[in-house]
Amino acid sequence: xSTVVQHPGxxxxxxxxxxxxxxxxxxxxxxxxxxxxxxxxxxxxxWGLIASLLFVLGTYVLAARxxxxxxxxxxxxxxxxxxxxxxxxxxxxxxxxxxxERGVKVLDVYFLTHSMGVVGDSExxxxxxxxxxxxxxxxxxxxxxxxxxxxxxxxxxVEYGRGALARAVTFFVDVxxxxxxxxxxxxxxxxxxxxxxxxxxxxxxxALAILMMPVVVxxxxxMLKLVPxxxxxxxxxxxxxxxxxxxxxxxxxxxxxxxxxxxxxxARIAGETAPVLLLVFGxxxxxxxxxxxxxxxxxxxxxxxxxxxxxxxxAYDRAWAAALTLIAFVMILNLAARGIAxxxxxxxxx
Amino acid sequence: MDTTQITDAPPPSPRPPVLVPxxxxxxxxxxxxxxxxxxxxxxxxxxxxxxxxxxxxLTWRAAAAISEDEGNFLTTFEWNTxxxxxxxxxxxxxxxxxxxxxxxxxxAVPIAVAIALFLTxxxxxxxxxxxxxVIDLLAAVPSIVYGLWGALILVxxxxxxxxxxxxxxxxxxxxxxxxxxxRSMLTVGILLAVMILPIITNVSREVFRQVPRMHxxxxxxLGATRWEVIRMAVLPFGRSGVISASMLGLGRALGExxxxxxxLSPDFLIHGSLLNPGGGTFAQNIASKFGEADEFxxxxxxxxxxxxFVITLLVNGAARAIIARRKEYSGANA
Amino acid sequence: xxxxxxVSGLSAYYGPFRAIEDIxxxxxxxxxxxxxxxxxxxxxxxxxxxNRMHEVTPGGRVEGKVMLDAEDxxxxxxxxxxxxxxxxxxxxxxxxxxxxxxxxxxAAGLRLNGxxxxxxxxxVVEKSLRGANLWNEVKDRLNKPGSGLxxxxxxxxxxARAIAxxxxxxxxxxxxxxxxxxxxxxxxxxxxxLKQRFTIVIVTxxxxxAARVSDRTAFFNLAAVGQPGxxxxxxxxxxxxxxxxxxxxEDYISGRFG
Numbered sequence: 001x002s003t004v005v006q007h008p009g010x011x012x013x014x015x016x017x018x019x020x021x022x023x024x025x026x027x028x029x030x031x032x033x034x035x036x037x038x039x040x041x042x043x044x045x046x047w048g049l050i051a052s053l054l055f056v057l058g059t060y061v062l063a064a065r066x067x068x069x070x071x072x073x074x075x076x077x078x079x080x081x082x083x084x085x086x087x088x089x090x091x092x093x094x095x096x097x098x099x100x101e102r103g104v105k106v107l108d109v110y111f112l113t114h115s116m117g118v119v120g121d122s123e124x125x126x127x128x129x130x131x132x133x134x135x136x137x138x139x140x141x142x143x144x145x146x147x148x149x150x151x152x153x154x155x156x157x158v159e160y161g162r163g164a165l166a167r168a169v170t171f172f173v174d175v176x177x178x179x180x181x182x183x184x185x186x187x188x189x190x191x192x193x194x195x196x197x198x199x200x201x202x203x204x205x206x207a208l209a210i211l212m213m214p215v216v217v218x219x220x221x222x223m224l225k226l227v228p229x230x231x232x233x234x235x236x237x238x239x240x241x242x243x244x245x246x247x248x249x250x251x252x253x254x255x256x257x258x259x260x261x262x263x264x265x266x267a268r269i270a271g272e273t274a275p276v277l278l279l280v281f282g283x284x285x286x287x288x289x290x291x292x293x294x295x296x297x298x299x300x301x302x303x304x305x306x307x308x309x310x311x312x313x314x315a316y317d318r319a320w321a322a323a324l325t326l327i328a329f330v331m332i333l334n335l336a337a338r339g340i341a342x343x344x345x346x347x348x349x350x
Numbered sequence: 351m352d353t354t355q356i357t358d359a360p361p362p363s364p365r366p367p368v369l370v371p372x373x374x375x376x377x378x379x380x381x382x383x384x385x386x387x388x389x390x391x392x393x394x395x396x397x398x399x400x401x402x403x404x405x406x407x408l409t410w411r412a413a414a415a416i417s418e419d420e421g422n423f424l425t426t427f428e429w430n431t432x433x434x435x436x437x438x439x440x441x442x443x444x445x446x447x448x449x450x451x452x453x454x455x456x457x458a459v460p461i462a463v464a465i466a467l468f469l470t471x472x473x474x475x476x477x478x479x480x481x482x483x484v485i486d487l488l489a490a491v492p493s494i495v496y497g498l499w500g501a502l503i504l505v506x507x508x509x510x511x512x513x514x515x516x517x518x519x520x521x522x523x524x525x526x527x528x529x530x531x532x533r534s535m536l537t538v539g540i541l542l543a544v545m546i547l548p549i550i551t552n553v554s555r556e557v558f559r560q561v562p563r564m565h566x567x568x569x570x571x572l573g574a575t576r577w578e579v580i581r582m583a584v585l586p587f588g589r590s591g592v593i594s595a596s597m598l599g600l601g602r603a604l605g606e607x608x609x610x611x612x613x614l615s616p617d618f619l620i621h622g623s624l625l626n627p628g629g630g631t632f633a634q635n636i637a638s639k640f641g642e643a644d645e646f647x648x649x650x651x652x653x654x655x656x657x658x659f660v661i662t663l664l665v666n667g668a669a670r671a672i673i674a675r676r677k678e679y680s681g682a683n684a
Numbered sequence: 685x686x687x688x689x690x691v692s693g694l695s696a697y698y699g700p701f702r703a704i705e706d707i708x709x710x711x712x713x714x715x716x717x718x719x720x721x722x723x724x725x726x727x728x729x730x731x732x733x734x735n736r737m738h739e740v741t742p743g744g745r746v747e748g749k750v751m752l753d754a755e756d757x758x759x760x761x762x763x764x765x766x767x768x769x770x771x772x773x774x775x776x777x778x779x780x781x782x783x784x785x786x787x788x789x790x791a792a793g794l795r796l797n798g799x800x801x802x803x804x805x806x807x808v809v810e811k812s813l814r815g816a817n818l819w820n821e822v823k824d825r826l827n828k829p830g831s832g833l834x835x836x837x838x839x840x841x842x843x844a845r846a847i848a849x850x851x852x853x854x855x856x857x858x859x860x861x862x863x864x865x866x867x868x869x870x871x872x873x874x875x876x877x878l879k880q881r882f883t884i885v886i887v888t889x890x891x892x893x894a895a896r897v898s899d900r901t902a903f904f905n906l907a908a909v910g911q912p913g914x915x916x917x918x919x920x921x922x923x924x925x926x927x928x929x930x931x932x933x934e935d936y937i938s939g940r941f942g
Contacts, residue, residue, distance in 0.1 A: 046510050074575035081472050084464030088551075091544045092488050095499045149393045156390035162742060169394040172401045178598075178666035179404070179659070180605020182633045186655040190407040193645060210400060217397070230779035234842070236740055238793035238849055239769025243386035248796050252783040264490070271492020274607035274633065278640055299494040299608070306498055306612055316502060323495045334490050380765065 016066050021079070024062065028054030048090065052083040096327075103324025106317045112325070115296075116284035121305070122312035128322050130286040131301035135329075137290040138201045138280065138297055139270050142208035147262050149209075150216025157217070158224040159246055176214035184210040185275030192279070199281040201290030204297070207275035212265045219261025223254040256340055263337035267330045273299035298326045404659075412653035415646065423653070429618055429639065431647035438650050440657055445620050446535065446629040447658070450610065451603040453539025453624070458547050459596050465547075466554035467580060482555060489548035497612035500541040501533075505613060508532035508540075512625050527625040533615035536624040538631075541609050546599035553598060557591030558584055590672050597669030601662050607633035632658040686713035686883040687753045687770070687852040689734060694748030695912070696726070696733050698741065703729045705912035707748075709902060711853075716875060716884045718894035718921065721904030722936070726913025727887045730904070731855050734885065735771035736764040752852070769797070772851035776858045778838035780830035780845070786813075787826040789841055793849035808848050815881075816844035817874050836867020843874065847882070854878065856886040860893065872897050891937060895925050903933045 032051035059079045064072035111127040119126030153173070157166055188207045192198070227250050235245040251258070281294040282304050302322045309315030416423050418436055426439025465485070469478045509532055516527035565583040574582060616630040616638060630638075636651045643651060689711040696704045704726035711717045719727040732738040733746050736757060750757040757767050780789045790809045794800050800808075809826070813819040818840040822833070830841055839859060846854060856875070860868040875897045878884060888894050894901050902918035917930050928934050 046514060070575055070578070074577040077577035077580070078472060081464045081468045084461045085468045085473075088461050088465055088544075088547055091504070092485075092547075094503060095488075095491070095496065095544075098499060098503050099495060149396060152390045152393035153397055156387075156394045160387055160390060161394070165391070165394065169397060172398055174670055175663060175666065176397070176401060178601045178662050180601075180607070180633060180662055182605065182607045182636055183404070183408075183655050183659045183662075186636070186652050187404045187407055189648065190411045190652055193411065193648065194407070210404075213397060213400075228779070230775060230777060231781060233737065233740065233773075234775060234779045234781070234845075235792070235796065236765075237735060237737060237768050237773035237775075238796065238845065239765055239767075239772075239851075240793065240796040241380055241383055241765045243380075243382045244796050246386070249781055249783075249792075253781070267490050271490075271494065273492070273494040273497075274637060277637055299492055302494050302498055303608060303612070306501060319498055323498055326492055327495060330490050330492060331487060334487055380763065 016063060016075075020062065021059065024058045025055050028052075028058055048087075052087065055079055056083060099320060099323050099327060102317065102320035103322075105321065107321040107324055111318075111321055115286045117286065119284075121309045121315055124314035124317075126318065128298065128301055128318070128325060130283065131296040131298045131322065132325070133286060133288060134201055134280065134283075134290075134295040134297040135270060135299075135326075137288075138205045138208060138276065138295070139266060141202060141205035141290060142212055142269055143262070143266055145205070146209040146212035146216055146265070150213045150262075150265075151220050151258060153213075153217045154220035154224055155246060157221055159242075159250070173214045173217045176210070177218065179211070180274075181207075181211055181272045182274035182278070184208075185278040188275070189278050199279060199294045200292060201280055201287075201295040201297075204276045204280035204295070205290065207279055208269040208272060211272060211275070212269050215265040215268065216262055219264065220254075220258050223257030223261065224250065226257065227253045256343065260337040260341040263333050263340070267333040267337070270333070271299050271326060271330055273303055276300045277303065298322055298329070302326065408652055408656045408659060411649045412656040415649035415653045418646070419650075427618055427620070429635065429650075431639075431643060431650045436646065436650065440632070440654050442618050442620055443630050443632045443635050443654060444657070446614075446634075447604055447631040447661075449535050449624070449629070450538045450542060450631055451600055453536060454542035454546060454603045455596060455600055457540060457543035458550055458599060459592075461543075462547050462550035462595075462599075463554055463592055465551045466558050467584070469551075469555050470558040471576065471580060471584070482552075485548045485551055489552060493545060493606060494608045494612075496541060496545045497609040500537070500544075500609055501612040504541055505532050505537060508537050512536075515625065523622050525625055526623040530627050531615065532625070533613055533627045534623075534625050535614070535621075535629055538610050538614050539624075541613055542603045542606060545606065545609060546602050549602060550592075550595045550599040553595035554588065554592050557588040557595070560591075561587045590675065594669045594673045597665055597672070601665050601669070604662050604665065605633055605658060606631075607637050610634035611637040686881065688713045688751075689853060689883065689885075690749075690751040691734075692749045692751075694730070694733060694746065694750060696729050696738055696747075697743070697745040699743035699745075702912040704733075704904075705914055707915045709915060709918050711883060711885055712900070713883045714879055714881070715899040716879045716886060716897050717918075718898035718901045719885065719887045719904060720889075720891060720894050720901060720936075721913070721916075722906070723889075724909065724913070725904040725906045727902075727904045728857050729913070730915075731857055731885060731887050732773075734853070734855055735773055736767045737773060739764065769793075769849055770851055771853040771855060772846035772849065774839070774842050774846050774854065774856045774859045777862045778835055778842050780833070780838050780841050782829070782831045784830055785827045786822050786830045786833070786841060789830040790844050790848050792845060797849070812844040812848040813841075815847050815878070816840045817870060817877075818844055834867070836863050836870055839863060839867065839871060840874065843871075843878075847878070851882065853883040853885065856884065858887050858889060861889060868893070891925075895921060901925070903928070903930070903936065905932055905936070 029051045031054055032047050035050060036047040056076060056079050060072050060076045063075040067075070112132070113129050114127035115130035116126040117130075153169065157169060160166075161169065184207045187210070188203050192203055197203070231249055231253060232245055235249045236242065240248070276297045277300055280297055280300065282300050283294040283296050287293055287295045302319045305315045305319035305322065419438060420435045421428060421437035421439050423439055425441050426437060427442055429438045430436060431438055469482050473481065512527050512532050515525040519525040520527065561584050565587065566579050569579040569582045610631050611634045614630065614634055615627040616634060617628040618630065619628055621628045632654050636655055639647065639651060691710070692708045694704070694707045695702055707730060719731065721727050729738060734750060734757075738744045738746055746758060748758070752767075752770060756762070781792060784792060787809055788795070790812050791800075791805050794805065794808060810819060813822060818837060821837060822841075830838065833841060839862075843859075860871050863871065872893065875884060875886065886897065898921045900918060901921045901924040903916045903924065904913050905916045906913040916932055917924070917928065919928070924933060925937060928937065
């Protein structure tokens, strides 16, 4: 290459040095901080926005001068993509950070083991025991309803389903996936109104089950489709009836993925607030019976601590602590689900 | 190899070899198979029934409420269901729902696409795996937590931006700000954007990852820069995938309840400015009004929920149609 | 205990498409019959009609008669599940159940059909693995996953699994096409031993293999792509390979096919 340097049409064009993006980034941050201080702009968000703008513009101008227009366009795309990424990281990071930072304030054993029974909404003290009980019961019941129906439906679609019924089921499972959670809540509410029944954890669980079923069907379907047809044929060729083939060969092969899908669905409905608000209503006391009377639940607790306390710091602290608990619960479920997926992944050996 | 051990003695045979089972003449299906198929098919039918029941019951209750409505259900700017002459309409809610979702889409889609490109084409390999994983996890954060964060952290931080927008763009009317708390449609839109960002990013990333290497290499071999490769090969291939991902996000944004209910300070007017508090969305209105509603009030809320249901069905239907059309073209040259 | 297969006027369809047409032949007990022919001529489809696996494929449909000794496989009231217990099958690619150990794989056919005493199962597993010439190689790792074996061992494991339920007929669909030459040789030796106990039908693309292992050979062909496959002739293997009575067979065997 060295021999063709300086030659017209050389392979080596003028390039910005490798450290240039960092330098430009540093420069634009410095300038934006200077501008921000000078102009007295308070919001750090604006500092960041100015810095990103300077970074993108600076990159373009420099690159256009040194490397030419095409390279400059490439550079500007690169810097835009980076900026977009950083821009998105800020709120997401802030979300996690503030939940953890504020959540740990009151999160302790007392908080986890006491209810709000004797504590006013704006007073300090109290805990989320009743809400944890409610969430576990409602999500548990919903899972007991939705998981078998979802898995069986997926089995029907993959192993048996052809024809109009299967197509209809596939279509409406898609439709169901898109139902807003509050609409599922309203549906059960309309049932309650018609049957003249009142709030209960069970009613909430029914709405959660509606939200969970299509998710379970979809994920189970994907997993069953991954089971190679050869295994089904091998089993059938041994003279094993189809239902036993499904139960003893197909399902065990896919069980890891199915479990993962169910757990992810559980994690999703555990955070649902809207249907619980409509159907379970909330209750500061411990109610262990999901079939009778209003209950609490973690997401609902967060909302009510926020909404009903007229800005009391104590209530906000409890809301953050409950949010941290809920996030921890959901994350643990997620991580466990992924762990199972990896651990139980069919070993091909080939 | 050891073969001498084979004897001709048959092992315990499961049952005498008869092809025709003794009893039933038409025993082509066995009881086990019939029961199992029945269960599986029954579950599928049950799902259909649930869907039908949702439509029927919502419509039933909604029709009862709308027939008593003294105002026009579609155009009235009021939600008063308590009195003997109930007056309620969804105009404000429809406007608020559409506006907040559109803002969310305008912010979230470009950023999500950029992040997806970042993960598939820009980030170092070692980074992109963990980041994708974290974004996956963020998609699982419950909406109420976003709502809490939005109300307590995001709202105070919006003041600077709002002031700036008012200073420079206030003359448009759209960005006029009277200095109240930032519990407005724009904040809601931004919060919704943050919420749907992970979903759109995830789906778009999957789509970009499926771009045939061949296409990209063809572009590279023509001397294209990375951006040109993306424009020539990646974006055209991924366009419909990104559209359907956005539709999924839009569906979430339209139906989001808690995040809006915590952040927005609602009223029943359509405001020209996005920065001043007020307005409302279907889901938010249901959540906020539910506590004090009597039975008729609940029916009225159900009526508004039915409208939301239909809107999300249409959006999801459009997304599915786009995905289905894409399937016809994909794979042919992969 | 091996049984004779008598096929008459058999056609098989995939939906409206007729894959094979009007096939009649007899397969003698305790013999190896090889099916040869170009790709797509329907030999595998035909094989799958012999234990009613064809109808597992969506749209799969069969007309005609397949007599197993005195019983028609497609007669009214015949349970395909029972048929498949009588007529076992080994597939092109080794397909041990990935969730099961070597032992469980062999015992699968019996276990999935009912409950058995442990000691009984132990006997059957050992006998089947010996029968598949695999016992010495796996007796120390019966509880390891079956998918951990080599390709050739996996295929012999699948054979052991098939013969554990004591079928009368064993169908093999290109059992060596995914294997290396040494594993292929092991399977071919095994086929030679198994024919003392079973009626064996093997589909193969490899004409040398057909010549080596089979007693009788059937040649299938199709007039053109999109046409149904037909049985051209079936005869003693020696005759097919030295002096076939149909010109097309000779062309195919001598490589002048085209």
